[in-house]
Amino acid sequence: MIGERLARLALSQLGEPGDLRLTGLVAELGADLVHARILAGHNPQGLRDEMATRLEGIDPARDLDRAARQGIRWLVPGDAEWPAGLSDLDSSEPLQGMGRAPLGLWVRGPLRLDALPPPVAVVGSRSATTYGTGVASELGAGLARAGCTVVSGAAYGIDQAAHRGALAGAGPTVAVLACGVDRAYPRAHQALLDHLAQQGAVVSELAPGCAPTRPRFLARNRLIAAMSRGTVVVEAAVRSGALNTASWTARLNRPLMGVPGPVTSAPSEGVHELIRSGAATLVTRVDDVLELTGAMGEHLSEPLRAPTTSRDRLTASQRRVLEAVPLARPAPSDSIARTAGLGLVPVRSALEGLSRRGLVEQLPTGWRLAETADEG
Amino acid sequence: MIGERLARLALSQLGEPGDLRLTGLVAELGADLVHARILAGHNPQGLRDEMATRLEGIDPARDLDRAARQGIRWLVPGDAEWPAGLSDLDSSEPLQGMGRAPLGLWVRGPLRLDALPPPVAVVGSRSATTYGTGVASELGAGLARAGCTVVSGAAYGIDQAAHRGALAGAGPTVAVLACGVDRAYPRAHQALLDHLAQQGAVVSELAPGCAPTRPRFLARNRLIAAMSRGTVVVEAAVRSGALNTASWTARLNRPLMGVPGPVTSAPSEGVHELIRSGAATLVTRVDDVLELTGAMGEHLSEPLRAPTTSRDRLTASQRRVLEAVPLARPAPSDSIARTAGLGLVPVRSALEGLSRRGLVEQLPTGWRLAETADEG
Numbered sequence: 001m002i003g004e005r006l007a008r009l010a011l012s013q014l015g016e017p018g019d020l021r022l023t024g025l026v027a028e029l030g031a032d033l034v035h036a037r038i039l040a041g042h043n044p045q046g047l048r049d050e051m052a053t054r055l056e057g058i059d060p061a062r063d064l065d066r067a068a069r070q071g072i073r074w075l076v077p078g079d080a081e082w083p084a085g086l087s088d089l090d091s092s093e094p095l096q097g098m099g100r101a102p103l104g105l106w107v108r109g110p111l112r113l114d115a116l117p118p119p120v121a122v123v124g125s126r127s128a129t130t131y132g133t134g135v136a137s138e139l140g141a142g143l144a145r146a147g148c149t150v151v152s153g154a155a156y157g158i159d160q161a162a163h164r165g166a167l168a169g170a171g172p173t174v175a176v177l178a179c180g181v182d183r184a185y186p187r188a189h190q191a192l193l194d195h196l197a198q199q200g201a202v203v204s205e206l207a208p209g210c211a212p213t214r215p216r217f218l219a220r221n222r223l224i225a226a227m228s229r230g231t232v233v234v235e236a237a238v239r240s241g242a243l244n245t246a247s248w249t250a251r252l253n254r255p256l257m258g259v260p261g262p263v264t265s266a267p268s269e270g271v272h273e274l275i276r277s278g279a280a281t282l283v284t285r286v287d288d289v290l291e292l293t294g295a296m297g298e299h300l301s302e303p304l305r306a307p308t309t310s311r312d313r314l315t316a317s318q319r320r321v322l323e324a325v326p327l328a329r330p331a332p333s334d335s336i337a338r339t340a341g342l343g344l345v346p347v348r349s350a351l352e353g354l355s356r357r358g359l360v361e362q363l364p365t366g367w368r369l370a371e372t373a374d375e376g
Numbered sequence: 377m378i379g380e381r382l383a384r385l386a387l388s389q390l391g392e393p394g395d396l397r398l399t400g401l402v403a404e405l406g407a408d409l410v411h412a413r414i415l416a417g418h419n420p421q422g423l424r425d426e427m428a429t430r431l432e433g434i435d436p437a438r439d440l441d442r443a444a445r446q447g448i449r450w451l452v453p454g455d456a457e458w459p460a461g462l463s464d465l466d467s468s469e470p471l472q473g474m475g476r477a478p479l480g481l482w483v484r485g486p487l488r489l490d491a492l493p494p495p496v497a498v499v500g501s502r503s504a505t506t507y508g509t510g511v512a513s514e515l516g517a518g519l520a521r522a523g524c525t526v527v528s529g530a531a532y533g534i535d536q537a538a539h540r541g542a543l544a545g546a547g548p549t550v551a552v553l554a555c556g557v558d559r560a561y562p563r564a565h566q567a568l569l570d571h572l573a574q575q576g577a578v579v580s581e582l583a584p585g586c587a588p589t590r591p592r593f594l595a596r597n598r599l600i601a602a603m604s605r606g607t608v609v610v611e612a613a614v615r616s617g618a619l620n621t622a623s624w625t626a627r628l629n630r631p632l633m634g635v636p637g638p639v640t641s642a643p644s645e646g647v648h649e650l651i652r653s654g655a656a657t658l659v660t661r662v663d664d665v666l667e668l669t670g671a672m673g674e675h676l677s678e679p680l681r682a683p684t685t686s687r688d689r690l691t692a693s694q695r696r697v698l699e700a701v702p703l704a705r706p707a708p709s710d711s712i713a714r715t716a717g718l719g720l721v722p723v724r725s726a727l728e729g730l731s732r733r734g735l736v737e738q739l740p741t742g743w744r745l746a747e748t749a750d751e752g
Binding site for chain 2: 016131134135179183185186187211212213214215259260261262263264268269272275276281282283284285288322323324325326327328329331339369
């Protein structure tokens with residue numbers, strides 16, 4: 001028996017991320033016992049015998065040492081730093097045969113995962129438009145300035161823009177990877193990932209050195225959703241990995257948000273579908289996200305208000321006269337007085353006041369609304 | 377006593393559109409009696425005595441004649457052509473002190489209002505963007521081709537684009553005005569309105585010759601909403617007349633729809649707020665609108681489907697192998713076999729099949745996913 005911590009480390013290298021059978025066994029029996037039984041050749045649930053051989057080749061204490069020398073730590077449930085949100089995965093329905101909280105997490109970087117300022121995921125297409133990356137980077141920066149942590153996947157496009165925005169906003173940001181935290185995927189993001197590892201955190205359930213595969217991306221997406229209070233999808237075409245993160249967010253009953261875009265833009269189609277179907281709430285600005293995720297305590301969006309116009313400061317009789325002034329063909333003041341149901345003298349005085357405010361104009365044949373007046 | 381038809385025509389020139397008191401009296405007593413009583417100086421509800429004088433100056437039979445010579449007809453409730461949807465206004469809450477069905481409608485143009493193909497309102501900002509007018513005109517054309525009537529207000533911007541789109545799609549379109557149907561407001565739309573009067577219909581509750589005023593626009597908006605099965609808002613800034621039409625649509629319990637746009641575009645802000653608050657449903661294409669308005673009977677949107685990819689046609693073992701192939705650093709086939717949990721021979725054969733389909737590539741050091749493969 002080697003203890004839960006090392007047993008989880010060893011077992012995590014046996015199965016693929018999101019493997020339900022192995023995590024199910026660990027939940028039932030404890031990692032130490034599962035580890036010992038597999039090594040002993042016991043095979044209570046039909047796990048392949050090959051596993052014993054593979055497990056013998058894994059030296060978790062050596063792996064832990066080696067990682068520590070690279071500045072990489074290993075977290076397991078029960079550790080003070082273990083992110084609380086992950087446990088919701090254990091009570092959620094699997095998706096595409098994957099699910100449950102990971103056996104442990106590898107972390108590189110100074111941010112403590114248990115003390116993150118409110119984490120919000122910002123995800124989207126790798127093939128993003130300049131509109132999308134602009135919005136994601138603004139959103140990342142705004143969330144950072146509002147005191148949130150930006151969580152994403154360090155991919156091309158939206159992910160990258162969200163991380164960079166958070167860094168520009170001098171806020172914490174966390175990348176969750178589908179490969180080891182010592183690797184850069186895509187390779188072009190080596191500098192970004194190094195930067196995140198110095199200032200934020202880079203997280204993975206895969207051991208250092210592991211390569212990304214397609215199912216590992218899907219498994220990774222559940223961690224992005226579960227580590228965050230809510231997920232914002234910025235651009236996502238109809239078949240996009242970001243929609244998988246969206247599904248996990250919905251499955252975890254966390255707020256799912258979508259930023260709309262032009263209906264003529266394919267990368268916005270998936271987001272529009274999420275909003276149309278009611279799965280996601282439309283958001284356009286940082287305050288919307290803060291309100292929905294409760295990331296600022298009782299934060300409430302200020303309702304959008306149009307600027308106060310000169311019309312808002314009129315007297316009651318000026319307003320009444322204004323409503324009787326025609327828009328196009330000028331009318332004489334007696335006709336306006338008749339429409340307004342007011343005497344000629346107060347109407348003339350009101351018209352002059354309105355004219356000073358630039359709301360009406362006098363022409364040779366009478367009065368009409370000034371060009372700039374809004375017809376409502 | 378002059379009969380309901382002429383009495384309504386006369387009374388409609390006494391009050392402003394949407395006047396609750398006058399229409400309330402008519403609903404209670406009938407137009408003919410209200411007309412007779414006002415003329416006789418009876419003033420049961422505090423209507424001003426000045427009204428008797430004004431009413432004496434109105435000759436409804438002459439007005440009807442004159443309009444008929446201009447090709448303008450006068451409809452009242454009970455006429456076969458009276459649009460059924462208007463009566464819902466009588467059971468709806470007033471908005472900004474206005475409401476109820478109009479006393480009658482002036483109509484110019486060949487379309488019969490009782491036989492309109494499913495009418496759908498398309499409205500939005502006068503100060504629209506090229507994105508907005510492009511979307512409105514596509515939508516107008518698409519609705520026309522799908523067999524709907526496009527209803528709008530003939531204003532600059534979105535309205536104009538929607539009408540023009542419908543004409544381009546060779547479909548019927550109806551303009552509801554805030555002035556007499558013989559007038560062109562804005563003047564620049566004279567040709568458009570003449571065209572609509574020849575091919576579609578131009579409608580107003582204001583008598584020929586009447587000028588547009590601000591409250592007449594608000595009253596007009598309730599008719600656009602009530603004559604249509606649902607309303608699509610394309611672009612609307614926070615203080616926009618189109619949001620008033622939106623409020624009427626919601627008040628009438630008709631489907632309210634909004635087309636999103638870039639969050640960086642002020643004219644889309646009002647629409648985004650409608651969607652965010654749940655007042656409007658996000659729509660991106662004609663089929664969404666048809667589905668929500670039931671404009672094609674049991675019309676149902678086809679769910680958006682991504683095109684079938686070569687990945688969809690793989691065998692189970694090819695799929696399993698593909699999922700074990702790394703994305704970046706190549707892996708030798710024995711390592712892939714281990715990850716996939718399959719023997720070396722079937723793995724090699726699967727890799728070759730995948731390679732022929734362009735999904736994986738072989739490098740000197742092993743296999744990896746081809747550049748074009750989507751990581752999901």
